[in-house]
Amino acid sequence: DGGITQSPKYLFRKEGQNVTLSCEQNLNHDAMYWYRQDPGQGLRLIYYSQIVNDFQKGDIAEGYSVSREKKESFPLTVTSAQKNPTAFYLCAGAGTGGQPQHFGDGTRLSIL
Amino acid sequence: QKEVEQDPGPLSVPEGAIVSLNCTYSNSAFQYFMWYRQYSRKGPELLMYTYSSGNKEDGRFTAQVDKSSKYISLFIRDSQPSDSATYLCAMSERGGGADGLTFGKGTHLIIQP
Numbered sequence: 001d002g003g004i005t006q007s008p009k010y011l012f013r014k015e016g017q018n019v020t021l022s023c024e025q026n027l028n029h030d031a032m033y034w035y036r037q038d039p040g041q042g043l044r045l046i047y048y049s050q051i052v053n054d055f056q057k058g059d060i061a062e063g064y065s066v067s068r069e070k071k072e073s074f075p076l077t078v079t080s081a082q083k084n085p086t087a088f089y090l091c092a093g094a095g096t097g098g099q100p101q102h103f104g105d106g107t108r109l110s111i112l
Numbered sequence: 113q114k115e116v117e118q119d120p121g122p123l124s125v126p127e128g129a130i131v132s133l134n135c136t137y138s139n140s141a142f143q144y145f146m147w148y149r150q151y152s153r154k155g156p157e158l159l160m161y162t163y164s165s166g167n168k169e170d171g172r173f174t175a176q177v178d179k180s181s182k183y184i185s186l187f188i189r190d191s192q193p194s195d196s197a198t199y200l201c202a203m204s205e206r207g208g209g210a211d212g213l214t215f216g217k218g219t220h221l222i223i224q225p
Contacts, residue, residue: 098207
Protein backbone atom coordinates (compact mmCIF):
# COMPACT_ATOMS: atom_id res chain seq x y z
CA ASP A 1 0.00 0.00 0.00
CA GLY A 2 1.16 3.53 -0.72
CA GLY A 3 1.56 6.09 1.98
CA ILE A 4 3.61 7.49 4.83
CA THR A 5 4.78 4.76 7.23
CA GLN A 6 5.98 5.63 10.70
CA SER A 7 7.58 3.19 13.12
CA PRO A 8 7.48 2.21 15.85
CA LYS A 9 3.95 3.08 16.95
CA TYR A 10 5.08 3.41 20.58
CA LEU A 11 8.57 4.20 21.86
CA PHE A 12 10.06 4.61 25.31
CA ARG A 13 13.16 6.60 26.13
CA LYS A 14 15.39 6.41 29.16
CA GLU A 15 17.02 9.48 30.62
CA GLY A 16 20.12 10.53 28.65
CA GLN A 17 19.26 8.31 25.70
CA ASN A 18 18.91 9.26 22.05
CA VAL A 19 16.08 7.60 20.12
CA THR A 20 15.33 7.57 16.39
CA LEU A 21 11.86 7.61 14.85
CA SER A 22 11.45 6.19 11.38
CA CYS A 23 9.46 7.74 8.52
CA GLU A 24 9.31 6.09 5.10
CA GLN A 25 7.21 7.01 2.06
CA ASN A 26 6.56 5.40 -1.31
CA LEU A 27 4.58 8.29 -2.81
CA ASN A 28 7.60 9.87 -4.51
CA HIS A 29 7.11 13.00 -2.39
CA ASP A 30 9.92 15.52 -2.68
CA ALA A 31 9.17 17.25 0.61
CA MET A 32 8.95 15.64 4.04
CA TYR A 33 8.16 17.12 7.44
CA TRP A 34 8.26 16.29 11.15
CA TYR A 35 5.71 17.74 13.57
CA ARG A 36 5.18 17.36 17.28
CA GLN A 37 1.70 17.26 18.88
CA ASP A 38 1.11 17.73 22.59
CA PRO A 39 -2.27 17.02 24.27
CA GLY A 40 -4.83 19.68 23.37
CA GLN A 41 -2.35 21.38 21.07
CA GLY A 42 -2.01 21.82 17.36
CA LEU A 43 0.95 20.44 15.46
CA ARG A 44 4.25 22.28 15.65
CA LEU A 45 6.94 21.99 12.98
CA ILE A 46 10.29 20.47 14.04
CA TYR A 47 12.21 20.02 10.76
CA TYR A 48 11.46 19.78 7.07
CA SER A 49 13.27 18.75 3.92
CA GLN A 50 12.42 19.70 0.36
CA ILE A 51 15.21 17.75 -1.32
CA VAL A 52 17.65 14.94 -0.57
CA ASN A 53 20.66 15.97 1.54
CA ASP A 54 19.05 19.25 2.55
CA PHE A 55 16.79 20.17 5.47
CA GLN A 56 15.69 23.23 7.44
CA LYS A 57 14.80 23.89 11.06
CA GLY A 58 11.20 24.50 11.96
CA ASP A 59 9.81 26.34 14.96
CA ILE A 60 10.97 23.87 17.65
CA ALA A 61 14.15 22.20 16.31
CA GLU A 62 16.19 22.37 19.52
CA GLY A 63 16.98 18.89 20.88
CA TYR A 64 16.17 17.16 17.58
CA SER A 65 18.17 16.13 14.51
CA VAL A 66 17.26 14.72 11.10
CA SER A 67 18.86 13.32 7.96
CA ARG A 68 17.66 12.93 4.38
CA GLU A 69 20.02 10.55 2.63
CA LYS A 70 17.27 9.01 0.50
CA LYS A 71 14.14 10.52 -0.97
CA GLU A 72 12.00 7.84 0.66
CA SER A 73 13.32 8.23 4.21
CA PHE A 74 13.39 11.07 6.75
CA PRO A 75 14.32 9.78 10.23
CA LEU A 76 14.05 11.99 13.31
CA THR A 77 16.41 11.62 16.27
CA VAL A 78 15.23 12.88 19.65
CA THR A 79 18.43 13.64 21.54
CA SER A 80 19.07 13.74 25.26
CA ALA A 81 19.14 17.54 24.92
CA GLN A 82 15.36 17.51 24.41
CA LYS A 83 14.19 17.85 28.01
CA ASN A 84 10.49 17.34 27.37
CA PRO A 85 10.31 14.68 24.66
CA THR A 86 6.99 13.06 25.63
CA ALA A 87 4.65 13.76 22.71
CA PHE A 88 2.99 12.37 19.59
CA TYR A 89 5.33 12.72 16.60
CA LEU A 90 3.89 13.00 13.11
CA CYS A 91 5.67 12.74 9.76
CA ALA A 92 4.19 14.20 6.57
CA GLY A 93 5.05 14.32 2.90
CA ALA A 94 4.05 16.51 -0.02
CA GLY A 95 4.62 16.46 -3.75
CA THR A 96 5.71 19.38 -5.88
CA GLY A 97 3.46 22.00 -7.41
CA GLY A 98 1.72 23.04 -4.23
CA GLN A 99 0.34 19.62 -3.33
CA PRO A 100 -1.03 19.36 0.23
CA GLN A 101 0.71 17.46 3.00
CA HIS A 102 -0.34 13.92 3.90
CA PHE A 103 0.46 12.38 7.26
CA GLY A 104 1.53 9.07 8.71
CA ASP A 105 -0.13 7.59 11.79
CA GLY A 106 2.46 8.85 14.23
CA THR A 107 4.82 7.58 16.92
CA ARG A 108 4.00 8.12 20.57
CA LEU A 109 7.16 8.72 22.60
CA SER A 110 7.20 8.40 26.38
CA ILE A 111 9.86 8.68 29.07
CA LEU A 112 10.63 5.69 31.28
CA GLN B 113 -1.12 37.02 19.79
CA LYS B 114 -1.44 33.44 18.55
CA GLU B 115 -1.26 33.05 14.79
CA VAL B 116 -4.23 30.70 14.42
CA GLU B 117 -7.14 30.60 16.86
CA GLN B 118 -9.52 27.66 17.03
CA ASP B 119 -12.09 26.85 19.72
CA PRO B 120 -11.07 23.52 21.27
CA GLY B 121 -14.65 22.54 22.20
CA PRO B 122 -15.91 19.98 22.79
CA LEU B 123 -18.71 20.72 20.36
CA SER B 124 -21.59 18.26 20.76
CA VAL B 125 -24.44 18.10 18.22
CA PRO B 126 -27.17 15.57 17.40
CA GLU B 127 -26.85 13.26 14.41
CA GLY B 128 -28.07 14.86 11.19
CA ALA B 129 -27.29 18.43 12.28
CA ILE B 130 -25.20 20.87 10.28
CA VAL B 131 -21.84 21.47 11.96
CA SER B 132 -19.88 24.70 11.65
CA LEU B 133 -16.19 24.78 12.59
CA ASN B 134 -14.12 27.95 12.41
CA CYS B 135 -10.61 29.38 12.64
CA THR B 136 -9.29 32.92 12.69
CA TYR B 137 -5.77 33.95 11.87
CA SER B 138 -3.55 37.00 12.01
CA ASN B 139 -0.98 36.49 9.22
CA SER B 140 -2.35 38.14 6.08
CA ALA B 141 0.27 36.31 3.97
CA PHE B 142 -1.51 32.96 4.41
CA GLN B 143 -2.92 31.89 1.05
CA TYR B 144 -3.45 28.13 1.36
CA PHE B 145 -5.96 26.71 3.81
CA MET B 146 -6.58 23.14 4.88
CA TRP B 147 -8.88 21.17 7.12
CA TYR B 148 -7.74 17.88 8.59
CA ARG B 149 -9.71 15.30 10.57
CA GLN B 150 -7.88 13.40 13.30
CA TYR B 151 -9.19 10.35 15.10
CA SER B 152 -7.70 9.39 18.46
CA ARG B 153 -4.17 7.96 18.20
CA LYS B 154 -4.11 8.47 14.42
CA GLY B 155 -2.48 10.92 12.04
CA PRO B 156 -4.45 13.83 10.54
CA GLU B 157 -6.40 13.03 7.37
CA LEU B 158 -6.77 15.76 4.75
CA LEU B 159 -10.41 16.78 4.18
CA MET B 160 -10.25 20.04 2.26
CA TYR B 161 -7.54 22.11 0.55
CA THR B 162 -8.32 25.59 -0.75
CA TYR B 163 -6.43 28.52 -2.18
CA SER B 164 -7.29 32.16 -1.42
CA SER B 165 -10.86 33.27 -0.75
CA GLY B 166 -13.99 31.42 -1.80
CA ASN B 167 -15.93 28.22 -1.26
CA LYS B 168 -15.15 24.60 -2.03
CA GLU B 169 -17.53 21.69 -1.71
CA ASP B 170 -16.79 17.97 -1.49
CA GLY B 171 -19.69 15.70 -0.64
CA ARG B 172 -21.03 16.64 2.80
CA PHE B 173 -18.14 19.04 3.45
CA THR B 174 -17.91 22.72 2.46
CA ALA B 175 -14.89 24.90 3.15
CA GLN B 176 -15.14 28.69 3.12
CA VAL B 177 -12.30 31.20 3.20
CA ASP B 178 -12.74 34.92 3.83
CA LYS B 179 -9.29 36.49 3.59
CA SER B 180 -10.60 40.01 4.21
CA SER B 181 -11.82 38.90 7.64
CA LYS B 182 -9.02 36.35 8.16
CA TYR B 183 -11.66 33.72 8.87
CA ILE B 184 -12.11 30.19 7.57
CA SER B 185 -14.94 27.73 8.11
CA LEU B 186 -15.75 24.07 7.56
CA PHE B 187 -19.39 22.98 7.31
CA ILE B 188 -20.47 19.37 7.67
CA ARG B 189 -23.97 18.52 6.46
CA ASP B 190 -26.00 15.52 7.63
CA SER B 191 -23.47 14.83 10.39
CA GLN B 192 -22.86 11.18 11.34
CA PRO B 193 -21.47 9.58 14.51
CA SER B 194 -18.42 8.60 12.43
CA ASP B 195 -17.68 12.32 12.02
CA SER B 196 -16.81 12.44 15.74
CA ALA B 197 -13.14 13.43 15.77
CA THR B 198 -10.82 16.40 16.24
CA TYR B 199 -10.81 18.85 13.33
CA LEU B 200 -7.63 20.81 12.71
CA CYS B 201 -7.36 23.88 10.52
CA ALA B 202 -3.98 24.56 8.93
CA MET B 203 -2.61 27.23 6.65
CA SER B 204 0.52 28.30 4.83
CA GLU B 205 1.93 31.12 2.77
CA ARG B 206 3.24 28.86 0.03
CA GLY B 207 1.54 26.00 -1.76
CA GLY B 208 1.64 22.61 -0.10
CA GLY B 209 3.00 24.18 3.03
CA ALA B 210 6.43 24.32 1.44
CA ASP B 211 7.79 25.91 4.60
CA GLY B 212 5.57 23.88 6.91
CA LEU B 213 1.99 24.39 8.03
CA THR B 214 0.67 26.51 10.88
CA PHE B 215 -2.07 24.68 12.76
CA GLY B 216 -4.91 25.62 15.07
CA LYS B 217 -5.24 23.60 18.26
CA GLY B 218 -8.17 21.61 16.89
CA THR B 219 -11.88 21.37 17.73
CA HIS B 220 -13.14 18.17 19.36
CA LEU B 221 -16.46 17.31 17.69
CA ILE B 222 -18.97 14.82 19.12
CA ILE B 223 -21.96 13.67 17.06
CA GLN B 224 -24.63 12.18 19.32
CA PRO B 225 -26.58 9.23 17.80
